[in-house]
Amino acid sequence: MTARHLDGPVIGLDLGGTKIAAALVGAGGTVLARHTLPTPATRGAGVVLDTMAEAARAVWAPGTTAVGVAAAGVIDPVTGTVTSATDTIRGWAGTGLAAGLAGRTGLPVACDNDVRAAAATELDGPDDDGTLIYAAVGTGVGGAVAAAGRMLHGAAGIAGHLGHLPSPEADGLPCTCGATGHLEAIAAGPAITAHCARLGGRPADRLQTVAERAAQGDPYATEAITLGARATGRALGGLANALGPHRVVVAGGVPRIGALYWDALCTAFAAELMPPLRALRPRHPRGGADAAVLGAAALPHTLPLHQPETTGAPS
The missing domain is CATH 3.30.420.40 (ATPase, nucleotide binding domain)
Known part of the structure; x- marks a missing residue:
């Protein structure tokens, strides 16, 4: 517009x-x-x-x-x-x-x-003609896609809801949208916290507690975090192959829990890429609060x- x-x-x-x-x-x-x-x-x-x-x-x-x-x-x-x-x-x-x-x-x-x-704050004004994939991983998993410098809205405004991509890692798990097997069901903060308990770890009230346990070497916490990160990285890598983005930005509270998460996400993302995109890597948002x-x-x-x-x- x-x-x-x-x-x-x-x-x-x-x-x-x-x-x-x-x-x-x-x-x-x-x-x-x-x-x-x-x-x-x-x-x-x-x-x-x-x-x-x-x-x-x-x-x-x-x-x-x-x-x-x-x-x-x-x-x-x-x-x-x-x-x-x-x-x-x-x-x-x-x-x-x-x-x-x-x-x-x-x-x-x-x-x-x-x-x-x-x-939209990641775009460089009206002269930006790039393609952007933006994921926000927090209490849920949201996202946005821009093509030729313009945000895509799609039918009824639904474009960009990346949390509802099918995810093999979430197979059988209920999603907040009512379906099963979506990325949000394994990759969102509450989903990682719940999966840690499913694996056998002590129940936790929030993701930060799981991250602290992982930093202390807890294997259940480590596996829950890295699984959520890998699921997100794989989904974004596949989407990158489909859209050919110039930039991939991953925002939200979950990526801020530390290197364990971020490194697993980036590794999984890179493993999915077709040869022309091999140099592409996710980055943190440049905008602040x-x-x-x-x-x-x-x-x-x-x-x-x-x-x-x-x-x-x-x-």
Whole structure:
């Protein structure tokens, strides 16, 4: 889509399962104000929209032109709706995200998936014609794909959901989407933690505990981490053969647990590559903690704007 010029600052909202981050973003990506609220994930979509509007009002300033929303779930930017979602946020699937928030804030709203918005910060502006694969491995496994410098959205906004690629390592394991055998079921943080216990290790409450045990030589923790890493590396390597990317970025909390994970992922990735791609290696994201809100604030410049005085029809 053609970029549009907005004269004033934009509010960027990053909606996750645990928190809502808001930022007022000015020219050149300068963050002018910030605010964070916990996500009322168990109280229904209406309460979530109310809380998002509250976070937006906390950073609003005179001259604010629009709101960009980077949200969990499968987001269709054209209709402004959540077309599919897990139960991380209760009742989120089917929500009229753009229309609901436009009505609550009085500002035009553009929306997209949170990982896709963050991935856009890896592109080098309108002249970037490269192909990018971006994976986010954390509580779930998300992703995004850009071709010729443009994010792919696909039917109903579903493009890039890498966590739902079939994975031999996850054979028979239930996925959060309701299917079985998907990458997320073995590679996400909670999945690695659960697999450690299945292998015979002591139950753990979080991935960091598993990582600490692996650092101390625990064989169950080591195997669970490396299996999740190998599954992710293999899936990304196969996808690289299909798409021929110039860059592969792996973000999220899981890759930050240490070299054991990262080395296993990179080794598995490299083993899958066809000869023309042999020099390609995954890399960490270059954006910092603000990547999601900055990506959200960029959305109104390129995606359909849903106006508050309409029923959600984009402009």
